[in-house]
Amino acid sequence: MDQKNIRNFSIIAHIDHGKSTLADRILELTDTVEKREMKDQILDSMDLERERGITIKLNAVQLIYHAKDGQDYVFHLIDTPGHVDFSYEVSRSLAACDGAVLVVDAAQGVQAQTLANVYLALENDLEILPVLNKVDLPSAQPDVVKEEIENLIGLDCSDAVEISAKSGLHVDQVLEQIVHKLPAPKGNNDAPLQALVFDSLYDSYRGVIAFISVKNGTIKPKDKIRFMATGAEYEVIDVGVRTPKEVIKSELVTGEVGWVSAAIKNIEDVRVGDTITKVEQPCEVALHGYREMNPMVYCGLYPVDNARYDDLKEALSKLKLNDASLRFEPETSQALGFGFRCGFLGLLHMDVVEERLEREYNLDLIATSPSVIYHVYKTDGTMLEIDNPAALPPTQNIDHIEEPYVRAEIMVPKDYVGAMMDLCQKKRGEYIDLQVIDDLRMNMVYELPLSEIIYDFFDKMKSYTKGYASLDYHFSGYKTSALVKMDILLNGQIIDALSTIVFKDFAYNRGNAMTIKLKDIIPKQQFEIPVQAAIGGKIIARTNIKALRKNVLAKCYGGDISRKKKLLEKQKEGKKRMKKVGSVEIPQEAFMAVLSMD
Ligand code: GTP
DSSP, rough: OOOGGGEEEEESSSSSSSHHHHHHHHHHHSSSSGGGOOSSSOOOSSHHOOOOOOOOOEEEEEEEEEOOOSSSSEEEEEHHHHHSGGGHHHHHHHHOOEEEEEEEEEOOSSOOHHHHHHHHHTTTTEEEEEEETTTSSSOOOHHHHHHHHHHHOOOOOTOEEEOTTTTTBTTTHHHHHHHHHHOOOOOTTTOOOOOEEEEEEEEETTTEEEEEEEESOBOOOTEEETTTTTEEEOOEEEEESSSSSSEEEOOOOOOOOOOOOOEOOOOGOOOTTOEEESSSOOSSOOOOOOOOOOEEEEEEEESGGGGGGHHHHHHHHHHHOTTTOEEEEEEEETTTTTEEEEEESHHHHHHHHHHHHHHSSOOOEEEEBOOEEEEETTTTTTTTEEESSOOOOOOOOEEEEEEEEEEEEEEEGGGHHHHHHHHHHHOEEEEEEEEHHHHEEEEEEEEEHHHHIIIIIHHHHHHHHTTTTEEEEEEEEEEOOOOEEEEEEEEEEGGGGGEEEEEGGGGHHHHHHHHHHHHSSSSSOOSOEEEEEEEEEEEEEEEOOOOOOOOOOGGGTTTOHHHHHHHHHHHHHHHHEEEEEEEEEEEEHHHGGGGOOO
């Protein structure tokens, strides 16, 4: 295939604007997937993705398009996620492309992540092709939205196709525009190999599979390759593409996007963003790698069954390979035993990782409440980075604490500006700016503590604005705050995994709310359990969990053994995600109680 007939592109959009649906239609129209094999959102291959209806991992497929000019074109389509937590995935996939199809919902218009994704595409020098989706909806206003795109993004929309990804209307025109408006890859097939690793996964038989975009040169079996950042060297076993089925090819040439397998057993050798070259004829410089994404949220993950610590460790290593922004290191908790402190990009990311560990690796886990990274300045002049409240030094040794702030841009209909300002104020936000977008919408700019955002800001925002607001945020810096550590005591014993760092003025309310919530969540036991919240040894709130009176078997009148078994089983099931700390059984929800607190 001639290089000028290759097109490498991503579909970018705000969440739910229809990327995956458009990708499905493109696969159908190019006969990449036969109709009978087609299930909705075929690129979302993880069960979790299909259940939640969101795209988490990017996926690359090769497809052949017979264009109206009579020629065949090879498309490499890379689907990307839209949620703010996964913007690192977007930037990785974009670096493998030359162009991007920008999908905008014609009923909703430009949203916060439409803009954020466009910026990422522009940073990667991509040609952008705007497309208006969902024109079948009665509320669609394609002309208004086109004007919005022109004004806000500066993209010419005179030729923008109006489609319904759902029905397939005009999707064929999008394919033609991909051919005529997006550029072919520029590299040189005769130059030394330069291939960008943009994703990888672990296969238990073949080892690490690296997904690559060949920017220069060619790669084929038996080639001796080097990963430039890690220096690791391997001999290529197979190369190929996904259609989306895996297909083995004799070689991958410049401009192609596919996979390489080389019996790589050491997971650490393959880093996303690294460049692969040949040992014998290396390229001079590595490709511009990806932006390193730093985790913003940390939590502890512990196996419910302590004996499965090593399994958890292995699962995390494998998952990390597939998820470059995941971090983890061993930690111990007096309450929970041996586990790992893990870093995530945000709460959804944390949730997804936890769920993947449980499903794909069959682990039962306890996750502690999430925390941001605090800068703790001690009286001796040193600074500690603390991502675990339990590790905070004693108050007398602390001079001051800084916490991370984000600059948040919230696009919201005018009618809800007041309500959103209220919410931002409540969450300790500092007003920066209020910009008019058009007759109906405003863009609010606030600086907010990240810790407030990760708790329940997103859900609150949706309920304050009936779902009309959209949010994008970036880390903006550290600021000093009046923060204190709040401990929780059960039965007089501090449970380290339940400690949190809170804003001083919120401490009493949170302490109260937390003890009440724990009282509801922790099951009654044979004895009364005091639940207390304390700051620096001073108790600020207290409730009691009353002692248990009946046991579950009391209902069974001794007779029916199968019913008895069922009840016991049910009780066991409920216990699965419980951890016995001292004499008290604590369920998983207790560690997350702080998230739903106000
Ligand atoms: P993420 O993968 O989560 O980022 O979302 P996405 O942008 O891929 O959106 P997706 O394709 O999952 O579509 C979101 C919802 O919009 C689904 O319920 C689709 O059925 C619906 N949808 C997509 N395209 C159209 C369309 O053209 N018309 C209508 N009416 N609904 C559509």
